[in-house]
Amino acid sequence: MTHRPGLLDITLITSFAEADEILKSRNFMQDQMLEPSKAPNLQGNLNSLHGSAHFQRRRVESGLFRRRSLVHYEETILVPELRATLRRLADRKRRDGKVRADDLPLLVRSALVRAASALIGFDLENDEAVERLLAYSTTIAEGRDVVWATTNQDDVVQRVHATWQQLLDEYYRPARARREKLLAEHAAGMLQESLLPNDLITVLLRNPDSIAGGGTGDLIAHEVGLFLTASVNTTTVATPKTIEALLRWIEGHPDDRARLAEEGFLRQAAQEALRLDPTVPYLLREAVADTVLTGGRAVSRGGLVRIDIRAANRDQTIFGTDADQFDPHRQSKIPRRYGISFGGGIHMCIGLEFTTGNQSGPEDERTVGMVIHILRELFDAGIELDPNDPPQIMSETTQHKYSSFPVLFSRL
Amino acid sequence: VTTPPPYAIARIDRNVCQGTGYCEQLLPQVFRVGSEGHADVLREVKSHEELELAREAEDICPTRAILLRLEPGDL
Numbered sequence: 188m189t190h191r192p193g194l195l196d197i198t199l200i201t202s203f204a205e206a207d208e209i210l211k212s213r214n215f216m217q218d219q220m221l222e223p224s225k226a227p228n229l230q231g232n233l234n235s236l237h238g239s240a241h242f243q244r245r246r247v248e249s250g251l252f253r254r255r256s257l258v259h260y261e262e263t264i265l266v267p268e269l270r271a272t273l274r275r276l277a278d279r280k281r282r283d284g285k286v287r288a289d290d291l292p293l294l295v296r297s298a299l300v301r302a303a304s305a306l307i308g309f310d311l312e313n314d315e316a317v318e319r320l321l322a323y324s325t326t327i328a329e330g331r332d333v334v335w336a337t338t339n340q341d342d343v344v345q346r347v348h349a350t351w352q353q354l355l356d357e358y359y360r361p362a363r364a365r366r367e368k369l370l371a372e373h374a375a376g377m378l379q380e381s382l383l384p385n386d387l388i389t390v391l392l393r394n395p396d397s398i399a400g401g402g403t404g405d406l407i408a409h410e411v412g413l414f415l416t417a418s419v420n421t422t423t424v425a426t427p428k429t430i431e432a433l434l435r436w437i438e439g440h441p442d443d444r445a446r447l448a449e450e451g452f453l454r455q456a457a458q459e460a461l462r463l464d465p466t467v468p469y470l471l472r473e474a475v476a477d478t479v480l481t482g483g484r485a486v487s488r489g490g491l492v493r494i495d496i497r498a499a500n501r502d503q504t505i506f507g508t509d510a511d512q513f514d515p516h517r518q519s520k521i522p523r524r525y526g527i528s529f530g531g532g533i534h535m536c537i538g539l540e541f542t543t544g545n546q547s548g549p550e551d552e553r554t555v556g557m558v559i560h561i562l563r564e565l566f567d568a569g570i571e572l573d574p575n576d577p578p579q580i581m582s583e584t585t586q587h588k589y590s591s592f593p594v595l596f597s598r599l
Numbered sequence: 600v601t602t603p604p605p606y607a608i609a610r611i612d613r614n615v616c617q618g619t620g621y622c623e624q625l626l627p628q629v630f631r632v633g634s635e636g637h638a639d640v641l642r643e644v645k646s647h648e649e650l651e652l653a654r655e656a657e658d659i660c661p662t663r664a665i666l667l668r669l670e671p672g673d674l
Contacts, residue, residue: 211619
């Protein structure tokens, strides 16, 4: 058995240039060492694949992120859900006319669960099913993050394994069975193509070659687990960060308050917040050939590198001498305001547009993005920090996550 | 001898291209990721088969860096 070094012993990459070169290089592949340390272990998921298996899977799944689908997730599901959540909060107005929400990340997560379910193919029959899935997805997100924790997480892992089985039984297996039945009816000529769902479970069932070869077990379930956590987590983490950073920015730059309603300004702010505090701290890569990087660093075949995303994203040669500061107007040497927070190269996050929208190309091809929609709705509702109860950062992890983030709304 | 007209012209938005290389894997006759780390267009899209793949390249590109301009009357 090959000796694998511990996470912290792996060569650390902190410069943006080296990180970017490694992510784009065909001489490096995704390393597999982190996945078994996560709960649940979703081996064989898109993020862990390499080469042609990765390309084939990605080819099939990219159809889920066409503009028409993204607009559906955003405008038909996310925005009405968020507005309904905020309306429910308004019933709890205080004497000073403000409304308090105790947990901003949970509020964001609750708005996203329906959109994530549409993307995956979970059939949510009532509000109770949504609430239960929200609880399950929160627990599973904790489990996927234990790999970054600095304290023992055995209790979390145990809880996650039980929750994962419940999620499979209550949501995944019934959804898969319904879709298998629909596909059988379609194959028999009893159901039109246009009546088939366009979701992750369906496209993987229809393209079994794309799921074969990724490992053992129910690989569609593993992919569902990845999509559930990835589609919800990035936005759940990025939105509160952006809210806090922007509200503090406005204190020193009051002229920008009027811009809180501008989509472009909110996108720049979200990308800036993601640059400073990425969702995960490190990306691991393994060299598949002896390689010498442009700057002279040599990595032997089989050698591992650990890319410190946060450090690379604060590289002063790229982002300026104030790279450690939040500045939504920042001009950098690269067009990617978010740095490498969405990865890079062949493994660039498939949900990039889902999260922050797309602003290239003709106007009718553009999308807003989940984070931007949520920011717009929350600022429209007059979100502000609670001066007596500011956000608190978790101490027992290398991730930038909040242990507490209460907020007030002044316009509900 | 006249050359048949192209079916579509592809363009890469270099401001957003990240050189992921999906376009090159799908249609190496038309796209290639150069040493500068972003994709270049080698030539126009010349057939219906290539057009299908070019459209897929548009879809699969995570940064939406590919823009296809169809040539009117040629399809």
